Amino acid sequence: MTEKTGTFVVTHAEDESVVLRDVDSAQVHTLAANDGLETHDVLEATIAPEPPLEVSWTLIDVEDRRRVELVDSDLEPTTHSKELVADADVGDLHQHERAGTGEIHVFRVPAAQVEEAARDVLQDEETIARAARLEAVRVEVRRAVDDEDGVLSVRYLPD
Structure with a gap:
């Protein structure tokens, strides 16, 4: 196997090992060591398999490291978001770009x-x-309930 560069999410972190998930391929890789990584860290990184068995991986280079904050907001979805799904069936997903x-x-x-x-x-x-x-x-989850149905808004926010 060869080195692999991509975007990874730390799905599990212990003192001596880390589990990474490649966000594009959904492949899972176990790092043989933990150099201060925590669950929900996002890495733009390069990893390589450890010889001789190549069942665990080593973190070679980290270009960027950030953390994703999950927020259970007490705010309601915006009026615009509610209008987007006003005539939608339960379960239908509507995606739209955020201003900016x-x-x-x-x-x-x-x-x-x-x-x-x-x-x-x-x-x-x-x-x-x-x-x-x-x-x-930052991921912010907002919700509202009207007469019959509820509306859930999941906001993926940058820096």
């Missing part, structure tokens, strides 16, 4: 499942991977 940079994902969920849906988004490993791909450092 970043992205917002909005979808309708049954009113009784709004809290559970927000929790799921905040605990989902893919939320961090998506933030890494979008170069976001």
